[in-house]
Amino acid sequence: MNSLISDLIAIVGESGVLLGEDVAQRSVDWFTGAPCQAKAIVRPQTTEQLSKVMALCYQADQPVVTHGGLTGVVHGGIASPDELVVSLELMNQIEEIDAVGSTMQVQAGVTLQRVQEAAQEIDMQFPLDLGARGSCTIGGNIATNAGGIRVIRYGMMRQQVLGLEAVLSDGTVVSSLNKMLKNNAGYDVKQLFIGSEGTLGVVTRAVLRLQPYMPSEQTALVAVPSFDALTALLNLVSKELANSLSAFEALWNSHYKLMTMEGSKHAPLLSTDSPFYAIIETLGLDEEQDAEAFAQVLETAMEKELITDAVLANSSAQREGIWAVREDIEWLVRSLKPLFSFDISLPIPHMDEYVNNLEKALNEQFAESAEILVFGHLGDGNLHIMITVRDDSLQSRRQVEELVYGSLVKYNGSISAEHGVGLEKKEYLKLSRSPEEIDLMKRMKQALDPKGLLNPGKILG
Template identity: 80%
Template sequence: MDTLINDIIDVVGKNGVLLGDDVRQRSVDWFTKASCQAKAIVRPQSTEQLSQIMKLCHAVNQPVVTHGGLTGVVHGAIATPDELVISLELMNQIEDIDAVGSTMQVQAGATLQRVQEAAEAIDMQFALDLGARGSCTIGGNIATNAGGIRVIRYGMMRQQVLGLEVVLSDGTVVSSMNTMLKNNAGYDLKQLFIGSEGTLGIVTRAVLRLHPQMPSEQTALVAVPSFQALTALLSLASKELANGLSAFEALWNNHYALMTAERTKHSPLLATDSPFYAIIETLGSDEEKDAEAFARVLEQALEAELITDAVLAQSSSQRQGIWEVREDIETLVHELDPMFSFDISLPIAHMDAYVTSLEEKLKAQWPETGQIVVFGHLGDGNLHIMISVRDAAAESRRQVEALVYGSLTQYRGSISAEHGVGLEKRDYLSLSRSFEEIALMQRLKHALDPKGLLNPGKILG
């Protein structure tokens, strides 16, 4: 491999390759902080350099693992000592913004927050938003088909991408940098790579879709007396707020009470005795009318006993305080350590039964130590479940996974809503995908990466 690394250095220069301690000091998993074990980290500065690197790797059958912002939580960035890491961190430029066409062309290593800020500078918005916005990269968002808090209005990352440039395992560059909303000239090849977790090709550049900036933003935290009331509240908000509804986040009591306990940094904005809470947010263009409509919905919800209390944000700082309760994953990790994290989806109508059953099974198996925390994107059927049994052993994880995923199958849910499969969920893929679907995935993988060099072992094994 030393010869290969020297050949790669000839392409990217000495600063483009990290070795030894510079590799080990990097974490490959947001939750565990596991150290990178790769032989080297290669940092190309252009698509052309990456193409040359992959040609070199292909010639000697060298497997590679792609790194973006390293905010993933399914072990998708793990690399063995016999593998190389390809990091897109130096390919981070915003190349073009077209305000008329509502598009932005960026390199894969640009962070989500930087893209959002560039859009805001021209009075536009890039609609994808999630808590890791300051670290996660566009390439990683594309590779995992990221979701976040505004899926209910704008869709997932797949809906934000118009064009892609990808380097295949043999170094071939497929540049499909389409800037048009409509283009039915043959197969939509970009869809092959969105959500493929770097197993079919390495995304290097993208054309992103922008939306008008919404100057009016209404946000409220509400207490909800039952799950039936929670779903009725979602229906009411969806109907009365129409296209303005941008987020509807549900917090089970076990989440809200834990996040606002005295030992944490978050003060309770509402009493902690309600079984459910929801964060409702709208985006619009008329502050006065939007505020009136939002307040009217809250009043209707109170009259119908769908909510028992509410806090309506009156400033950006208050709005931020509401969202911090939802997005502060570091506090959750600290409180539940060691913690097992799950990202599932299932029909909204079955969520309450699923969570109740799961909690009962958890308590039956770990009566003293079992703890569950539930929150998520109710409007698009996505729940995040955090479980601690105060034991990080591999066998304990397998037992917890069996409870979470085993209970999910009867509701025809998915083991992964927005985080991907990686290594962590690979063995459970057949619970959410049929034999025929997995076989087709394997055929696609073999067709595009016949040597199995790209993110080996991820998704399909």
């Protein structure tokens, strides 16, 4: 056993260090199931342990890759045989819930779902929500500035974080566990760690902001006859339900059809011949009033021919049924193999043109074999695009990436709306960020991680 490993064991104990088979059996990519290759996985139980681990690695020039729930989709968790993985899985405690101040202090390894449930127990809510809620961790949500289905109402993870604690590459613990809504005492250093994908520090703890619980939830799946109708519908509900709109998800026909086809878990709730579908959700306080306002808006939409059909959830089972169509990524991944998955952002008015041109270009380059599915958080300007060309050669992947990202430039779109950059998108970063922005990123990296030991090669490469 080499000396680094024995030094690590001295810090975190035998059970805190995984080696050999225990490393390899862990997958770093849930799309492909690719095994972890790191020289070891270290699992600190306290910030102090992690601080010592990092100081040790700093001395030894040992690169470190941080693992949260491993549900990311941009290869942020990949570690080479020379790298060490730090997993926050044993730091998974909810440390304090303050109902008066509406805050919750947690360790980074706690799952999103446990935080949501703990908030519910005191009649509040933690509004960030996404399909991977059961396995993704708060630390990962912070590191990637996670988005999800309620950004339109509550913002991304950045908005849910009041304070945090992080360990720098040299082992320094930066405790910034602010609990207050407002704190302008100097630079807001926590922002550095939110969305920087573990390249500037390892997040160990966070103070999260809780929101009032909303007892009334209205959900509908609607069929929409055109893209113009879809944006008009978004504008209508954004205005008429401005105080309660919490999700506006769009499903292109190809996506809806696949998710409700025979063999899938989901029977189509509406006929599958509509070009677009939307899931609309509001969160409010008064069931009766909210239901009436919701139905009223859908009626208006029907009169204006913005929707052609609708199904309103009458029970939580029906609501879950509607959302399941949107969230069953497993079926999607199984049906569309090999899958190239994208997460982009562009101004809403350009989306239809962008998708149509992309489809055309794919068909030109890959003929029959290309298949494209589009869905996403329309209200946020964020689309998920799933493409297969029935071939996962690097060449095909590059070709598809060039099409997806290349045609974003003219709309000033982003190559990553909510998934981050990781290894997957770093070559395309320059399409969404100016040289001056990227230079600033490099200055920050240099200032916080001068040896380049944290998640090496991710984002900036």
